Amino acid sequence: MSGVAGPGDNRTPVPARPTVVTADELERALRETLSRQAAAPLPCTVDPAGLAIRRATRTRRRRVVTGTALAGMATVLVSAGVVQLSPQATQPTPPTVVLGDPRGSSWTVPEPVPSPSGGSPRAALGPAGGAVDLVVDGTLYTAGNTNIPLGVADADRAQRVPDKGGWLVVGAPTVAGRALLSVHADGSTRVLLAGAEAIAVAPDGGQVAWRDGDRLSIAGIVGDKLVAVAGTTAPGAAVPVGFAGNSVLVRRDPARPGYALWHPAAGGLPTAGWRDVLAVHGALPDGRLVGLVSAGTPRRPCLALLDPNRALATIRSACGPTLSSDGLGGVSADGRWLLLNGRTGSSDVTGALLVDLATLGGTLVARPAGPTLAGAVCWTPAGTAWYADARGGLVPVRPDRVVAGERAAASPLTGVEPAGRPVIVTDPAP
CATH class of the missing domain: 2.20.25 (N-terminal domain of TfIIb)
Structure with a gap:
């Protein structure tokens, strides 16, 4: 008799390895696998302590803003002597966003907030009426005869975005820093940036640079989002004050002369690139900058053309x-x-x-x-x-x-x- 089962044999051959795994064996194997994974070191791309400190700073700023707003509201209500309780739900408020840590993973994108007025008819503002857009006491008065509450007490600068893209408004400095708002023609606003020490927006509204802590950062503005964020260490009291093309114009100290150009694509801010420029007022169509330098005899502020391709070197000046x-x-x-x-x-x-x-x-x-x-x-x-x-x-x-x-x-x-x-x-x- 053959020891090998034929095709018609009803005997089942013995498997080469057992297929039955008990629950205890499965649990033991799983524990061993997890133990090996837990023992393996994980790469750390950021400084946990630094990140925690930055997040704590952002939390403290948000609490300061909230406390200030509540105190102001309470003062107004007590002065009026009337407190009205409304059963209606309040408008949703987006979180204050601090984007000073490009390496952080806790960014949140606030939802648009519709303006209560939705672009209501504006009051006549004298002979200047429909000539230009104005921001007065936290309200944007447009040349199109509407007004849009911005949700900020004061604005420091504001500019229109091309192709009817709305407006970008930089808030005045507060104890919690500055904010950058995107405002739409329908009256909705969105906070793009908050808690920054200084903010500069490109003339075409396509980029923004800011300082937060010891960092200078730059980002593109696409719709209501900041994209392609890059950053470098900010020396001393240096702050961004403008743009020259895709480069950021940086002032060494708001209280002292000295300007430099930061080229984000080339890396950090050059330590030896400072020029003794007193002020920069704008650019010519060919990209050269118009500013003030100390010249003449005796030395005094004189007008100058500056070359952004040669680290703001003076092309010519006139007193x-x-x-x-x-x-x-x-x-x-x-x-x-x-x-x-x-x-x-x-x-x-x-x-x-x-x-x-x-x-x-x-x-x-x-x-x-x-x-x-x-x-x-x-x-x-x-x-x-x-x-x-x-x-x-x-x-x-x-x-x-x-x-x-x-x-x-x-x-x-x-x-x-x-x-x-x-x-x-x-x-x-x-």
Whole structure:
């Protein structure tokens, strides 16, 4: 008889290995596998202690903001003597977002918050009415005759986004830092950035740079999101103040001269790249920057063209009028005019000066243009410069009239009683 079962044999051959695994054996194997995984070291790409400290700092800032807001609300209610309890649900409030740690994994994207007004009709704001967009006491008054509450007490700067993309508003400094808001024409707002020490937005609204702690960071703005974040260590008190193309214009100290360009694609901020520039007022269509340097005899602020491709080296400079280095001013879109503070001749009164940049290669020509600038300058597509003076009035400057010897006058706001000066919304770069 053969020992091998044939095709018709009903005997089952013995398996080469047992297929039955008891529960105890399965549990033992699982425990051994998990033990080996737990014993293996995991790579650590961030400093846990540093990350915890940064998160604690963000939490403390949020608590300060919340406490300040609640205290202000309580003061208003007690002063009015009336407390009204509403059964209706309150508007959802997005979380305050601090994006100062590009390596962190706890970023949250706040949901859009619809404005209570939804873009309600605006009050007439004097002769300047529909000429420019304004931010007055936390409300955006548009040239389209609507107003949008921003949800912030004060704004420091604001600019329009191209192609009817809304507005970007930088909040005034608070105990919790600055905030960057994206505002839409339908009245909705979104906080893109909060808790930063300083914020600078590119003229076209496509990029933002900020300082938080000891970090300088840059990100692209796409819709209501920050993308492609990069960062480097911030030396001393250095803060971002503007852009030159895709490079960030950095001031060494807000209280001292000294500027440099940070090229994020090339790495960190160069330690030896600082120039003794006093102020930068804008760019010409070809990318060269218009600023102030110390020159002449005796040394004084003089106008200069700066080369962003050679670490802000001075191309040429011109002296003449007494120019203010307060940093206020703006270059027209065509690169012909510069409006800034200063005085001419023997006058001891500082006011707005209109400088013909075509004369920068020789004798600088500057003409008195109006009262002293107190904020940003907005050059409209029609070639008129608008700004706010120290009393909160709006000043329109037309170069042709200034050349003819006519100084611009301020028009007071009507329809509102601002607690602070209005903020002129600048137009996007062409």
